[in-house]
């Protein structure tokens with residue numbers, strides 16, 4: 547177990563789920579106050595510690611009782627976006643390439659790619675991701691790859 551300050555400092559006092567700042571001075575009993583979330587969507591390897599992340603109290607998954615959901619930005623034009631947490635977990639484990647969204651234009655896909663890479667730099671700082679945009683079916687497919 548880490549202390550709240552250790553986890554908060556490591557995550558830059560930003561909530562791993564909603565990507566909004568967390569105020570370290572706010573009461574831990576406040577819904578917007580800081581809390582430690584145990585990342586349990588993925589079954590941890592035997593003996594490995596469950597990763598701990600900083601979350602707002604209201605965003606906390608409460609030891610996995612609430613499924614962790616990282617929303618795509620509402621500013622993006624994406625069709626059928628993949629669930630981010632599950633996709634990142636799979637790619638971190640197995641590597642490879644997964645199509646994560648379809649976009650109406652190349653520009654939309656580029657914007658979504660930029661947003662996703664920036665978001666993942668905080669969500670999964672230990673893993674490097676790259677994006678690919680390819681035309682397909684009259685739209686543009688955005689794929690995420692590990693590197």
Ligand SMILES: [Zn+2]
Pocket residue numbers: 561562563564565566601602605
């Ligand atoms: Zn939050």
